[in-house]
Amino acid sequence: MQIASLFQKNRAVLSLEVFPPKKTSPIDTIYKTLDNLKDLQPDFISVTYGAGGNAGDTSTADIASDILYKYGILPLAHLTCVNYSRQEIGQILDSLKEKEIKNILALRGDINPDISPKKEFSYASELVAYIKSKGDFYVSGACYPEGHVDAEDIDKDIEHLKLKVDAGAQHLISQLFFDNDYFYRFIEKVRKVGITVPIQAGIMPVINKSQIERMVTLCGASLPPKFTKMMQRFEHSPEAIKEAGIAYAVDQIVDLVSQGVDGIHLYTMNNAYVARRITDCIKGIIHS
Ligand code: FAD
Numbered sequence: 384m385q386i387a388s389l390f391q392k393n394r395a396v397l398s399l400e401v402f403p404p405k406k407t408s409p410i411d412t413i414y415k416t417l418d419n420l421k422d423l424q425p426d427f428i429s430v431t432y433g434a435g436g437n438a439g440d441t442s443t444a445d446i447a448s449d450i451l452y453k454y455g456i457l458p459l460a461h462l463t464c465v466n467y468s469r470q471e472i473g474q475i476l477d478s479l480k481e482k483e484i485k486n487i488l489a490l491r492g493d494i495n496p497d498i499s500p501k502k503e504f505s506y507a508s509e510l511v512a513y514i515k516s517k518g519d520f521y522v523s524g525a526c527y528p529e530g531h532v533d534a535e536d537i538d539k540d541i542e543h544l545k546l547k548v549d550a551g552a553q554h555l556i557s558q559l560f561f562d563n564d565y566f567y568r569f570i571e572k573v574r575k576v577g578i579t580v581p582i583q584a585g586i587m588p589v590i591n592k593s594q595i596e597r598m599v600t601l602c603g604a605s606l607p608p609k610f611t612k613m614m615q616r617f618e619h620s621p622e623a624i625k626e627a628g629i630a631y632a633v634d635q636i637v638d639l640v641s642q643g644v645d646g647i648h649l650y651t652m653n654n655a656y657v658a659r660r661i662t663d664c665i666k667g668i669i670h671s
Contacts, residue, residue, distance in 0.1 A: 384457055385521035386486045387553040389426050389646075390581035395639075395669045396646030397662070398459070398556075398583065399423070401653055402431040403442035412653070413446055419655030421454045423662045427486070429459035429556075429648070434492030436466035436501075438475060448482040459523060460484050462514075463492030464504035469513065472504070476517050488523045488556065489514055489547075493601075494533075508547040515551035524552035526582060528560045528569040532603045541572055548578050555580055556648045559587040559598065561631075562607040563638050583646035584639050588657050589628035592618050629657060633664045640668050 389396045399420055404412045420428065428450050432443045447458035460479055464472060479487065489510040494500065504510050507524055514520050524547045527540060534540035548555075555578075560566055566584055573582070589595045592614060599606065606614075613631060617623040636647055647669065651658040 384485075385553065386427055386457065386459060386523060387521065387581060389457075390554070394671065395644055396426045396581070396583060397665075397669050398427045398429060398646065398648045399425045399651050399658055400429045400431065400648060401446070401651060403433075403446055404653075410442070414449070416651075416653045416655050417446075417450065417454055420651070420658060421456065423659060425456065425662075426646075427457040427459050428454075429461060429488060432461040432463050432490070432492075434463040434466060434490075434495065436498050438467055438471035441478060444475070444478050444482055444484060447479075447484045451483065457486065458484060459486045459488055461488040461490060462510070463490045464507070464510040464513075465492045465494060465500045466498055468501050468503050471501075472510070472513060473517070476514065476520070480517075480519065485519065486521045486523065487514055488525065489552065490525055506543070506547075508543070508550045508552075511547055511550040511552050521554075522552050523554040523556060524548070525558065526555040526569075526573070527558045527602075528565045529558070529603065529605060531558075537569070537572070541569075541576055541578075544573065545576050545578055548580055553580055555582045557582060557585040558602050558604070559585045559650060560604050561610045561635070562605055563635055563642075565605065566639070566644075567642065581645040583648040584644050585648045585650060586632050586635055586639075587650040587652070588632035588661060589614070590625050590652065590654060590657055591621060592624065594652070625657070629660050629664075632661055636661070636665050637668060640665070 447460040450458040491507040530537035
């Protein structure tokens with residue numbers, strides 16, 4: 384089933400994101416997470432892909448395949464391109480095809496100063512076109528409500544996003560944000576330039592202070608005063624910050640669903656407890 388077709392129903396789509404465990408952690412840790420996520424009944428689960436340039440790493444494809452066959456949930460496999468050749472991407476696509484993974488989130492990947500890019504793919508739109516040329520895949524892409532950090536400005540970034548959609552991306556998932564107004568302004572702008580595909584809002588629950596500092600440095604998300612006050616008030620209590628982070632994410636989601644968002648993509652950070660707490664609070668509204 385293609386992910387874009389989930390949006391034909393008159394309700395918000397809910398998806399969860401997991402990442403393969405680091406090489407130093409046992410692979411089993413992801414299965415403990417998935418065991419705990421499966422009865423949350425997400426519409427799909429996405430699995431991230433390392434941008435590191437190791438085309439032999441099959442962990443994303445293996446986990447996506449288990450999500451499909453062991454857990455009976457639709458998987459979305461992320462795939463980055465900037466550090467891979469066309470031939471390597473072709474091999475990865477062959478292995479996804481073998482495992483019957485049909486939905487791919489096509490990404491450029493971050494530029495790592497320690498790895499020189501292969502220069503065969505410069506942008507995600509080129510990967511989207513390449514995947515489409517291989518047939519039989521459904522392609523999704525990433526988008527940035529506050530503009531991508533490398534982009535000159537939000538309007539230029541949206542011009543590039545249009546190229547990605549025109550190349551064949553049928554569905555978009557947004558970068559995390561903490562101020563819904565950025566998302567609403569973004570949706571208005573993208574619809575004006577003729578991007579009509581479904582767009583899911585990416586929500587990351589804050590579970591500790593260092594996580595949020597790292598994420599904000601990486602993606603440049605704005606922190607509204609309400610959010611920074613919350614962080615300052617609870618930063619010395621790990622339990623309180625987690626509770627406040629869950630409540631903040633729920634508040635964002637209730638507002639987004641009320642405004643008619645196409646879907647919510649929850650960055651679970653492999654924390655099934657937090658994902659469960661949030662889905663318990665929102666299931667009545669998301670499926671209504
Ligand atoms: P692109 O769409 O290629 O955009 C990158 C930059 O290039 C933007 O500034 C854009 O404006 C510009 N650009 C695009 N096209 C053109 C053009 N034709 N000419 C000039 N400029 C152009 N990273 C991982 O390593 N693994 C993951 O699994 C992963 N999953 C992600 C999931 C989501 C939902 C999101 C939002 C991000 C994810 N990322 C992941 C991070 C992502 O790889 C980085 O944000 C990366 O820097 C950009 O990827 P992109 O696919 O959005 O790139």
